[in-house]
Amino acid sequence: MIYYKTEAEIELMRESALLVSKTLAHIAGLLKPGITTLSLDKVIGEFIRDHKAEPTFLNYKGYPFNSCISVNDVVVHGFPDKNELREGDIISVDIGVYKNGFHGDHAYTFAIGEPAEDVMKLICVTKESLYKGIEKAVAGNRIGDIANAIQEHTEKKHGYGVVRELVGHGLGRSLHEDPQVPNYGRKGTGPVLREGLVLAIEPMINMGKKDVYTEEDGWTVRTVDHKPSVHFEHDVCVRKGKADVLSDYSIIEAAEQTNPNLNAKY
Template identity: 45%
Template sequence: MFKRRRPAIQVKTAEQVELMRAAGLLVGRTLQVLRDAVKPGISTLELDAIAEAHIRDNGGVPSFLGYHGFTGTICASVNEEIVHGIPRPDKRLRDGDVISIDCGAIVEGWHGDAAVTVPVGEITPELQRLLDVTEAALWRGLAAGRAGARLTDMSHAIESYVRSQGPYGIVEGYGGHGIGTEMHMDPLIPNHGEPGHGPVLVPGMCFAVEPMVNLGTKDSLELDDGWTVVTTDGRHSAHFEHTFAVTEDGPRVLTALDEGREWFAEPDGERKS
């Protein structure tokens, strides 16, 4: 009997990481434009058009458009929709909603991938807390992605932080992934698990880390459209994501405009208020 071999993880050169930084910056700037465009009354398809125009006008190609038949440049997931929401003309945002906007771009054959959950107008303190916890969990996961660490150290950092903050549901079956010359590459990075397992991280590896956290149950289901994933109890979800590179000096967050310096400057990983 042969032992199953673990899939190889693509390791980039310093020059290739710089190309991924170009793609990452385009994604980060596109998400900034979209965040500013979110308001009550706008449709998710209108946001999608803004994203596609910004990516193409700045020398990139949308990663998501046409991916296994997906029809959007962004995934636009509102309220109880966790991920993979299809942009639609009839899906108009309302005051008090939250929307996860997931965006990817290709520059010179290299991918960037990131997501942010944005409040629409005024949201409840409970929802704001959900967004804050999920974003902070993302940065805990990124901080754990250091050379010499194991893959599941990132998973454990995310889970342990979320568990410490309240009875939130951590979505299973979806998670982060390798990224580089393809948008989705080995390995899968769950948002839960024990530390100390999986491959050792080395400089040049690049990953997308993306916690998905629910107000209620962790359970999810895919709708009949074949894409949209929702919570089974109808309660809200939040989703944040960044692409980063493992370096000798720590994680370099390729889709953050400042490469994560503001977040990592705080000893506990929290952003300055």
């Protein structure tokens, strides 16, 4: 079942999405070598509650943390822990909030210090691919048009591995709604996009092979070759002519650029 949102509902969803963006911007100001992802998760939970919302991920299907924090070869769903971040790490922070009856859910990948040049390129291309996909999120197109745009830019153009097992999704009163939004596929296939559909579009792109595995904790997903993976995600409402991006990377990017411990040169 695909749920289309009213204009009033879309504005409530924008509030939830923007709170995720603000939380990610707050975390961007704290990232540095030596900080633990567990301490970041605690800050995330407090920040969300201080803004009169709830962390969506906490206890979702048994997930035990406020956020998913995935470092280097972890694709998604990484458990925050007591390990310290190090110079050259890349870190994907994925956050969900529940406010006013609707969810916001998006992610951003940060570079600590000076990762290798090829890693920085992977970050750049993955972020570009997110916007390539968003360009196709307009009424009259199909899900396959979004998927194909992401795959063409990452796999076909740059030879990266596009994860098959994990996909984007519809978003609304539930965290995961129909339709699924893969990052690979053929143009002109899948459900038709109509105004009022809100999607979480989220390329998960590996430097090496596309294949992944899940650790014994039942959540943490890693690349099989242990090469880095990058994850970006925006909340997007389908409109005529041009997609309406409900989340806001500009405040995250501003915090990223003013933190001397982060590399935003890509």
